[in-house]
Amino acid sequence: MSPALDNKVWGWLLAACFTVLIGCCILTVNAHITLNEYQATRSQDIAMMRQEIVRTSLAQSDSFRMQINNGNEQLKQYIDIQVPLKARDAIYSISPININQTANPTTTVSPSTTKSK
Secondary structure, three states: OOHHHHHHHHHHHHHHHHHHHHHHHHHHHHHHHHHHHHHHHHHHHHHHHHHHHHHHHHHHHHHHHHHHHHHHHHHHHHHHHHHHHHHHHHOOOOOOOOOOOOOOOOOOOOOOOOOOO
């Protein structure tokens, strides 16, 4: 081959290599950008799922707490009202038993005045 033709072939080969190299760089940058977007979207999805799990857990905790409180309130009312009535009915006594207790008694305290000398 002649040296001029040899230089042309090497020139075209070099140009083709540069074109492939630039194409690979563009594809790499696009893949990197896509991966970053995917990671950002995934972290947002994970944060949203965590918030939903926390919200659901708190709602269940509140529901359980309300059920327990309602059960405790019913038990208190039973103890405050029914148990004394059953005790009165079960105990035979000459003197009558007076029960004046309510389910939720309120206690009032009056301050005592003391005189200092």
